[in-house]
Amino acid sequence: MAQRSLLLGLLLSSLPTSTAYLPSGKQERRSIRLADQAEPPMAPTLEQASQRLFLTVLDNSPGTSGTGLSSTLNENDAPLRNGKLKLMPQPPPRPRLKNPAFGDVAVLRKQTASLLEHSATSNETDPASQGKRKLKRTFHYLMDAWAFSQQKDSVEQASKLLDAMESLPNILLDVRSYTKFINVIARSPTESAGKQADDVLAKMKTLGVRDQEIRPNTYSYTAVLEAHAHTGTKESAQRAQDLCDEIVLYYKEGQADIHPTSRAWNAAIIACGKAGQAYKAQAIFDQLQDLSDQFSKTPGKTPVEAPNAWNYNALISAWANAGDAGSALRAEQVLDRMEAAYANGNVQAKPTVVSYNAVIDAFAKSGDEGAASKAEAVLRHMEDLYEAGAQHLRPNARSFNSVINAWAKSREDEAATKAQDILDLMEKLHVQGNEEVRPDVHSFCSVINAWARSQQPRKAERAYNLLREMTRLYEAGNKHVRPNVIAYNAVMNACAFTSDDVIEQGRALEIAHNTLKEMEETLYAKPDQVTYGTFLRLCSHLPDCSTRQKVTEVLFRKCVKDGQVGSLVLSQIRTMVSDDVYERLVGRRMDEDVQMADLPKAWWCNVVEGKWRRKRSIQ
DSSP states (O other): OHHHHHHHHHHHHTSOSOOOOOOOOOOOOOOOOOOOOOOOSSOOOHHHHHHHHHHHHTTTOOOOOOOTTTTTSOSOOOOEETTEEOOOOOOOOGGGGGSHHHHOHHHHHHHHHHHHHHHHHOOOSOOOHHHHHHHHHHHHHHHHHHHTTOOTTHHHHHHHHHHHHHHOTTOOOOHHHHHHHHHHHHHSOOTTHHHHHHHHHHHHHHHHHHOGGGSOOHHHHHHHHHHHHHHOOHHHHHHHHHHHHHHHHHHHHTOTTOOOOHHHHHHHHHHHHHTTOHHHHHHHHHHHHHHHHHHSSOTTSOOOOOOOHHHHHHHHHHHHTTOOTTHHHHHHHHHHHHHHHHHTTOGGGOOOHHHHHHHHHHHHHHOOTTHHHHHHHHHHHHHHHHHTTOGGGOOOHHHHHHHHHHHHHHOOTTHHHHHHHHHHHHHHHHHTTOGGGOOOHHHHHHHHHHHHHSOOTTHHHHHHHHHHHHHHHHHTTOGGGOOOHHHHHHHHHHHHTOOSOHHHHHHHHHHHHHHHHHHHHOSSOOOOHHHHHHHHHHHTTSOSSHHHHHHHHHHHHHHHHHTOOOHHHHHHHHHHSOHHHHHHHHSSOTTSOOOGGGSOHHHHTTOOOSHHHHHHHTO
């Protein structure tokens, strides 16, 4: 009883005098430095404008012969970032990165507008041959710049450039002009990228009947496939498979400028993986392997290379994200196949840390029985390979974090202890000088979650100790373990689902109150609807008495003040108070189907619904 009175007193003391509070959000402002460029005293001719822009775009960069997609598209496949497969075509050569058009959007817009203006007003019909080439290159390089600009209107701007090229009778468009435009589409954030790329490809085929210089080639098909890979719909997955079949058909018919490549097939595999169609991704991968076996050394034909590491990693990722029963085992089988290919002489199939991490992650996501043990076995295998001399397979923090996550989700009796052991090993290795395995906020949060999900005694105490350790390390200078709302809420969750032992419940209530107070006072995180909803659930363990009712009312007013009256809070309030108290707090009857949107907006203006959205909001 004394604990409850103390808790109520502390809660009441922190309650503001007024609940009419509309939280205000912070707005980040970014300043963009605009390059001042003096306008010429006289309007230049189209050829002069072309030469000026061309020199600006090609500042300190070598001339190009213009084969295929230049450096915007090449035969290499997408790299991997942060352990996740990302479709990332090769960046432009280093000298090109010095171009203002690539580094400053304001410069890019100004150059594009200038070129379009001169194109529209020019009366020239037959500039010199050298001027034609420079003018075409200027158009092409500006389209490349828009492809890498990450602007919402990049497709619109590139379309204007292509339209201008088509309107100039002295500019001979070729396959590169349209392929570069497809590449802009492929890199754009639009959901219709695949359809738009298909339309341009169809146009190229039509124009190519009369002009072979515009007929699609390998790079054109690759760009379209990458557009579908970014789209990631089931329709795009099917279209990607159709495009691969089309490439094979032209290749077998002897069309010299179209042949299967690992990059094109990589895009198709990713398109299927994003659409959740791992079996289709597997079929496309096997198709590339069969083509390589058949045409790797065929006289008179461009050889088809065997699948490389990016292809294997794309397929592993497809199985890891499939969510089907047995998909994690299929991912592991792909890794086994990758190891065998490398051992048999395919040096391009050399497994990487990303390959093993993806398989570990597949087991972590699967929920299959024994998945956590299998994930840890893959980690131990990596350690054995590293100790045997494979320096490129040194496990990193993501490797360990994925295993911790696998144990946290396993629900096995010793899961929390296993997760804690992995974290302890990470800290030990880091102290010994291994910077690659330094524990971060994800490491700690996953272990706290493991304790919260467990049935172990004193789990709330263990979770809270980890949170305090995070705070200590962060304040000592480790910026990688800054506590966030996920960590605080995980501790709160451990308190809410503690055992029925009266002593443990009392201690859990005390820890939960301390955690809430810390959140209100710290700069690391602020309570959200999950915090309040979980604390209300914990308070439901209190006897149904006036103390519980007063605590519930105080917490609800805090939610109103913070703009955090979400669906979780409403559902908990409904189960904890009487009809008249509910009506007094919410302003609606208990038997009404009250939704968050039915309440004053100030009550729920800071609510972030959905697990994915909550994660995005703290990044």
